[in-house]
Amino acid sequence: MVGSERMDIRDKIEKVESYLRFYFSYILNHPLIYPKEVNFQMTNRCNLRCKMCNIWKLPRRGRELSVKEMKRILDEVRNWENTKYVSFVGGEALIRMKDTLELIKYANSLGFHTNLVSNATLLNETTCRKLVKAGLERIALSLDGAKRETHDFIRGRGNFDQVLKAVKILIRQKKEHNIKVDFTTVVMSYNFKELVDLYFLAKEIGVDQWFLQAVVLDNTFRNFDYNSPLWIKEEEQKELRSVIDELIHLKLRDRKFIYNSIEYLRALPKYFELKGNFKLGKCMAGYFTLNIDPYGNISICNFGPNINLIGKNVTEAWKSKEFKRTRVLIKRCKTPCMMLCYQRFSLPELMRLLLKGE
Numbered sequence: 205m206v207g208s209e210r211m212d213i214r215d216k217i218e219k220v221e222s223y224l225r226f227y228f229s230y231i232l233n234h235p236l237i238y239p240k241e242v243n244f245q246m247t248n249r250c251n252l253r254c255k256m257c258n259i260w261k262l263p264r265r266g267r268e269l270s271v272k273e274m275k276r277i278l279d280e281v282r283n284w285e286n287t288k289y290v291s292f293v294g295g296e297a298l299i300r301m302k303d304t305l306e307l308i309k310y311a312n313s314l315g316f317h318t319n320l321v322s323n324a325t326l327l328n329e330t331t332c333r334k335l336v337k338a339g340l341e342r343i344a345l346s347l348d349g350a351k352r353e354t355h356d357f358i359r360g361r362g363n364f365d366q367v368l369k370a371v372k373i374l375i376r377q378k379k380e381h382n383i384k385v386d387f388t389t390v391v392m393s394y395n396f397k398e399l400v401d402l403y404f405l406a407k408e409i410g411v412d413q414w415f416l417q418a419v420v421l422d423n424t425f426r427n428f429d430y431n432s433p434l435w436i437k438e439e440e441q442k443e444l445r446s447v448i449d450e451l452i453h454l455k456l457r458d459r460k461f462i463y464n465s466i467e468y469l470r471a472l473p474k475y476f477e478l479k480g481n482f483k484l485g486k487c488m489a490g491y492f493t494l495n496i497d498p499y500g501n502i503s504i505c506n507f508g509p510n511i512n513l514i515g516k517n518v519t520e521a522w523k524s525k526e527f528k529r530t531r532v533l534i535k536r537c538k539t540p541c542m543m544l545c546y547q548r549f550s551l552p553e554l555m556r557l558l559l560k561g562e
């Protein structure tokens with residue numbers, strides 16, 4: 205057996221082992237494994253007012269975590285064997301540009317893979333260069349329409365051009381730096397008819413991957429109103445299904461470019477049709493990601509546990525009784541979403557892992 209085959213087998217065994225540990229964690233409401241990712245919500249502040257977002261409306265709850273406090277969390281988390289990714293999100297994370305740059309650099313020096321989600325408003329030649337120099341590995345820019353008027357209607361006037369300008373600067377940086385540049389799209393009534401055009405636009409521009417995520421009616425998880433104009437209505441289902449068929453066809457031609465699985469794409473019409481009765485596997489929000497809000501609280505979809513990490517032991521918080529209660533509440537969630545933490549645990553999935561290593 206050659207070295208690479210041995211690596212391949214070891215890799216598969218590790219994946220299956222981690223799969224099973226997540227699975228039994230879910231059954232027990234107690235983590236037998238650490239999260240894959242730490243997610244720092246750098247701030248709730250934002251310079252846009254997107255139609256589907258309520259984050260910027262949240263009242264300020266004191267001071268935001270300092271860089272020193274976030275570094276202290278990373279110092280502890282670096283000892284968790286399977287926590288490999290650190291993401292910086294918002295609001296708009298780059299409103300705290302200096303802090304975000306310093307943390308990317310620091311996370312990078314500790315060996316984490318780093319990822320940033322941005323609305324592109326603060327990206328220009330200088331800031332893009334600083335981000336790549338800090339060692340940022342992945343950046344995802346939000347693009348919600350193939351047409352300028354659609355995207356700008358959702359995200360604000362002038363943002364479509366700004367995103368395209370920023371993405372081109374970042375792609376130029378790829379010649380010298382190993383940064384991956386992605387688009388993310390929130391799928392909703394205003395843009396679903398443009399998804400196929402968005403695919404071709406993203407391809408033409410040359411981004412690495414395209415992430416789709418079905419709209420969450422309230423991204424602060426307080427009020428869900430299925431009559432919202434964001435929701436794709438029953439009478440639009442037929443058209444949505446045909447768009448999804450085309451996307452699946454494109455995905456089959458080029459499996460890696462669309463990040464979402466075929467199962468995810470197939471489930472999109474059901475999500476809009478079944479609303480609160482939608483079900484797709486088990487929600488792993490309490491296991492895959494350690495989500496830290498701007499004030500240092502661990503917080504998942506408004507289910508708590510609201511443990512404030514300032515000066516606290518993160519491992520104890522991860523394994524605490526309060527967190528266990530949150531994990532039980534997550535199982536009873538009445539507002540199922542298709543955020544990407546949503547994972548299916550099933551025998552076919554385990555077989556795919558074994559056979560294809562996916």
Ligand code: SF4
Nearest residue numbers: 250252254257295323
């Ligand atoms: S979706 Fe993002 S960019 Fe838009 S208002 Fe919310 S935080 Fe800001």
Ligand code: SF4
Nearest residue numbers: 487489505537540541
């Ligand atoms: S399904 Fe999971 S991630 Fe989605 S709202 Fe419910 S608890 Fe949160």
